[in-house]
Amino acid sequence: MHGESHSAALEVLRDVFGFEHFRGPQQAIVEHVSAGGDALVLMPTGGGKSLCYQIPALLRAGTAIVVSPLIALMQDQVAALVQNGVRAAYLNSSLDFQGAMAVENQLRAGELDLLYVAPERLATPRMQALLEQVPIALFAIDEAHCVSQWGHDFRPEYRQLSQLHERFPDVPRIALTATADVPTRGDIIEHLQLQNAALFNNGFDRPNIRYHIAENQGNTREALLRFIRDNHHNEAGIVYCLSRKKVEETAEWLTRQGLTALPYHAGLPPEQRQHHQSRFLREDGVIVVATIAFGMGIDKPDVRFVAHLNLPKSIEAYYQETGRAGRDGLPSDAWMAYGLQDVITLRQMQEGSVASDQQKRIEQQKLDAMLGLCEIISCRRQALLRYFGDTLDHPCGNCDNCLTPPQTWDATVAAQKALSCVYRTEQRFGVTYLVDVLLGKSNERITRFGHDRVSTFGIGNELSANEWKALYRQLIASGFLSVDMEGHGGIHLTQEAKPVLRGEITLTLRKPVKAAARRRSKSAP
Ligand code: ADP
Ligand code: ZN
Numbered sequence: 001m002h003g004e005s006h007s008a009a010l011e012v013l014r015d016v017f018g019f020e021h022f023r024g025p026q027q028a029i030v031e032h033v034s035a036g037g038d039a040l041v042l043m044p045t046g047g048g049k050s051l052c053y054q055i056p057a058l059l060r061a062g063t064a065i066v067v068s069p070l071i072a073l074m075q076d077q078v079a080a081l082v083q084n085g086v087r088a089a090y091l092n093s094s095l096d097f098q099g100a101m102a103v104e105n106q107l108r109a110g111e112l113d114l115l116y117v118a119p120e121r122l123a124t125p126r127m128q129a130l131l132e133q134v135p136i137a138l139f140a141i142d143e144a145h146c147v148s149q150w151g152h153d154f155r156p157e158y159r160q161l162s163q164l165h166e167r168f169p170d171v172p173r174i175a176l177t178a179t180a181d182v183p184t185r186g187d188i189i190e191h192l193q194l195q196n197a198a199l200f201n202n203g204f205d206r207p208n209i210r211y212h213i214a215e216n217q218g219n220t221r222e223a224l225l226r227f228i229r230d231n232h233h234n235e236a237g238i239v240y241c242l243s244r245k246k247v248e249e250t251a252e253w254l255t256r257q258g259l260t261a262l263p264y265h266a267g268l269p270p271e272q273r274q275h276h277q278s279r280f281l282r283e284d285g286v287i288v289v290a291t292i293a294f295g296m297g298i299d300k301p302d303v304r305f306v307a308h309l310n311l312p313k314s315i316e317a318y319y320q321e322t323g324r325a326g327r328d329g330l331p332s333d334a335w336m337a338y339g340l341q342d343v344i345t346l347r348q349m350q351e352g353s354v355a356s357d358q359q360k361r362i363e364q365q366k367l368d369a370m371l372g373l374c375e376i377i378s379c380r381r382q383a384l385l386r387y388f389g390d391t392l393d394h395p396c397g398n399c400d401n402c403l404t405p406p407q408t409w410d411a412t413v414a415a416q417k418a419l420s421c422v423y424r425t426e427q428r429f430g431v432t433y434l435v436d437v438l439l440g441k442s443n444e445r446i447t448r449f450g451h452d453r454v455s456t457f458g459i460g461n462e463l464s465a466n467e468w469k470a471l472y473r474q475l476i477a478s479g480f481l482s483v484d485m486e487g488h489g490g491i492h493l494t495q496e497a498k499p500v501l502r503g504e505i506t507l508t509l510r511k512p513v514k515a516a517a518r519r520r521s522k523s524a525p
Contacts, residue, residue: 009034012055016084023048025200033138033174034059038197040144040188041176044204045320046301046327049176050077053140056174057114058086062135063107066116068142069155074116076299081114090116091127107134119146123160128167136171139164141192144175145316148187150362151180152316158191165193173197178323179316182389204319204388208326209334211380211399213373215470216339220309221250225257227307227335234285235304240321242310242345244291250309251289264290295321301328307335311342313350314366315373315387338374340431340473343367347483371477377406377510407511411471412500414463415507418471419480419497421456425449427492428484434491435460435468474509 009030013019022030025041026048033039033056043049057064068074074090081088089103089112106112107130121127145151147158164173175192177184189195217223224239239254241247244265254261260283262276280286281300288294306325312318318336326332350363369387376383379395379402395402421434436443437451440458451457460468472491475481480497484490499505 008059009055012058013051016058016086017051017054018084019051022051025202026051029174029200030055030059032198032200033172036060036172038172038194039174039200040185040194040197041174041200041202042180042185042204043176043178043200043202044206045178045323047178047202049142049178052176053138053174054081054086054114056172057137057140060137062137063110063112064114064137064140065122065131066114066140066142067119067122067158067161068116069119069146069153069158070143071118073142074118078114078116086114087112088114088116091121092116092118093121104130110134113137119155119157119161123157123163128163131168136168139168139171139173141173141175144177144188144192145180145184147191148180148184149359150183150187152314152320152366154359162191162193179320179388181316181387184316185389201390204385204390205381205392206323206326207396207398208329209322209332209398211322211334211384213336213338213380213400215374215473216337220337220339221253223337224250224307224309224335225254225259227333228254228259228287228305231333232305236280236285236300236302237287237305237307238295238303238321238324239287239289239307239309240294240312241289241291242342246309247289247291254287254289259287260285261287261289264288264294266291266293292317292321295324298324299327300324302330303327303332304330305333305335307333309337311336311338311346311367311374312370313346313363315370315384316366318370318373319384319388336374340469340476343371343473343476344483368477368479375474375477375510377401377408377508408508409511410506411474411509412503412506414460414471415475415480415500415509416503417456417460418468418475419493419501421454421460422481422491422493423501424454424456425451428490430490431469431472434472435465438468439465471509478507 009027013022024047029039029041029052033053041049041052053064053066071092071094074092078088078090089106091100091103095103107115117127141161146153146155147161148154173192175188175194177188180188228237239250241250244267247263247265251261251263262279264273264276276288280288303325306322312321322334325334346367350360355363373380373383380399381396382392385392417438421438425434425437433445436446437454437457438460442452446452472481476483476491479494480500481491482494484492500507
């Protein structure tokens with residue numbers, strides 16, 4: 001029996017998809033689901049999740065129902081399947097009434113092996129009634145982290161998927177995600193009722209990706225250009241920026257420097273986006289400069305680098321975005337430059353959103369965790385994997401902290417000065433103002449508030465303005481200070497600041513790197 005289903009699965013892999021061998025845990029997953037078992041699959045981007053449900057869909061009687069949140073992704077998958085001769089279709093808002101009716105008829109007639117459905121549509125009474133009438137091979141829930149409020153991409157429609165198990169208790173379900181921290185994983189199991197499902201955790205490590213995170217040294221664009229020229233001449237890459245304006249400016253600037261750099265964001269006309277995406281996929285050495293609108297569902301194996309010119313809003317977002325590099329397993333880079341302004345902008349965006357207070361708190365914690373990853377002085381990969389509940393028992397040797405251990409310094413006294421300056425100026429000013437006070441720079445505002453007479457005025461001449469700024473950023477990242485959301489980014493002390501001020505703990509921090517570029521060698525990891 002076991003051998004039989006194995007060979008059947010392998011036959012489908014070869015005959016339908018044209019691959020010789022299963023990858024990693026694919027075979028075990030395919031066999032488990034084909035035999036009617038439930039599964040939760042954690043596998044990094046590019047690991048080959050799709051086959052895990054597509055092959056069981058072909059091996060089992062009836063139609064497999066695939067829930068997927070992204071219309072573009074559905075269309076690509078269905079097109080690829082149809083090309084391989086698989087009977088697949090989708091139902092989503094891009095179809096008109098007649099188109100949807102035609103698909104429904106195919107489903108009723110038993111003419112579909114796979115049907116991709118948007119989550120909000122699956123929950124409709126019409127769809128539920130339809131599903132009651134046909135044999136269902138399995139339910140596949142892609143991007144399963146969308147069910148969790150802890151996930152970085154919560155979609156309320158996903159919550160209704162809990163009904164599937166109640167309504168169709170005999171139909172196997174397979175949930176898949178490439179990004180789930182520990183609480184998110186718990187949420188997926190709870191909300192999708194996967195308590196008895198087999199867990200296939202393929203680990204989150206992407207050993208071929210070299211991580212590099214640096215603070216802004218003023219001219220980020222120059223640093224980016226140097227990084228690309230030194231390491232990725234004529235290779236494909238993605239550069240992420242936070243705003244549309246910055247996307248356009250950066251693409252233009254890189255183009256003027258002689259690179260092929262195309263902008264991509266949701267504000268561009270669809271034809272232009274499509275055009276830039278297809279050039280990225282087809283031509284060599286194209287760089288796409290994009291907001292996060294770009295990347296989901298783009299299957300380009302030889303993206304050699306992903307650069308961030310701004311801080312991502314969470315470790316999951318960082319992991320997912322950097323994960324688009326090196327799907328082919330060859331050495332690739334994840335390069336990031338970030339600054340204090342990113343933290344302030346992201347916090348203001350979060351605060352200005354319509355999300356609930358609870359949601360905002362979660363987002364704030366995620367951003368803090370991301371900052372923590374930036375500021376650590378130990379192996380980044382270990383920290384990244386720890387965040388996802390995986391362990392790596394030795395430093396990776398393929399991240400900036402491993403390759404060039406950061407210099408550290410005893411920042412206790414400086415931190416005391418920085419924190420007490422916040423306190424003496426009544427906890428409502430931003431970093432620039434505080435640094436001026438520490439350096440004893442009198443200006444109209446400072447004299448107006450009488451802060452040229454506080455005890456911390458002019459006590460900070462041992463550090464430069466930039467060094468103080470870096471220190472403040474680290475103090476914020478480490479949770480000693482907190483940025484006010486409303487207003488102008490004034491900062492205040494947190495509970496954690498007290499032991500530092502009292503001299504009860506010492507602080508060892510990363511020494512700010514001087515602008516000198518760190519060249520990397522091209523050796524394999
Ligand atoms: P994920 O959804 O996990 O990001 P995909 O299912 O899109 O990954 O697969 C990533 C790429 O790997 C695709 O190009 C796919 O065709 C390819 N792939 C998947 N499984 C295999 C396999 N067993 N052998 C060869 N290529 C595979
Ligand atoms: Zn490392």
